[in-house]
Amino acid sequence: IVELLAADPPRGRGRVSQNGVKYRTLCHYCNNELLGLNYDPEFNGFVNSVGSIVKSSLHLPNTLYVPAKPQMIARSLVGHIMAQRVKGYLKGPHTEDLKDWFYDKRRPIPDYMKIYYWPYPYKIQVLARDSAMRDLRTNDSAYFWLMKFFPVAFLVIWDSPSGYEYPHLNSFEDFRDLGPDEEVNMPVSLTSVPHERWPEAPENNRFCMFGEGAIGVCEKKPRSKKR
Template sequence: MRSIWGHLAAVGVDRYLKGPRTEEWRDFFLDERLPVPADVNFYYWIYPYRRQALVRDAGSLDIGNGGKAMYWLMKFYPLAFAVWMPQNDWRLDYRDLVTYRTSSPDEVVNVMVDLAPVPHELTLEAPTTTQAIMFGRDSIVANSRAPRGQILKV
């Protein structure tokens, strides 16, 4: 979780905005004994696409369920991650890395990855019929190149 958060925190140039949770997040990142900040989910899902995305400071409003959340998003084959910070009880239907948190950062745990159903490539980037999504100033999207030559099967 720290490496995911660290990658997303690094999105943006010369960026260190102070906010109500800045110190709490900094302390979590630097001290491996501290718990994940309260009311935060680290959702993950299978992402079998070449398109890559890093999104910082996005917000979503779901008119259908009244959900409101701020989130950071990272999508690279084969997994996508969302650091989800809901402002109410809005939860997503993905597995959450927070449930695998252990007391020791050196402990190895088996993490479940659902191979089906495969979410849409633009999950949390394009709104559904009941959602509105807003992005902050730092978002990066790129397509990786197709493999060159032949792929050898072993």
């Protein structure tokens, strides 16, 4: 992630991952039963719907609504970010309670976790957990997890620190107490899209500290044919 955000192009060759980013960190039950069969289909459906909106050439209203099950989407999101780090258990706040919430789909979204989302019409992918934003003026910090890929980005803010609220972004705030199979129309705002490098390259006297394994991912350029 540091090379991606540098002013100069990355010098390293990076690491090639065939057919997308993968981690060997989940057991069979979590990967195939909880995520694969229960949570991921809802997450994928939501992402594909946002993708259709982002790729549309039509003149669209400022806000569109996507039928979705927020509780299942939230668990899929958190489950995949949790899987990013080897031996990451008990490496951040609330992990024991978060594990229980992930297993039990009847539990509401925890009040210490705010999930924001927005359309992301860019190719660079970003994955980061156990990271923090800090304000140089107030010395306040916000602990965050981040997942960005075309066509949608998700930001998880922990413990709701003052000054790190983003009312211009859509959030899961109104969906905390829904049942796991309750479907609602989730708003997707097309007018409040942050720049490509937000929040990993913040503005307004803030900086980020990234946890172990935070990465930026781009498509591998094909080799030029020698004549």
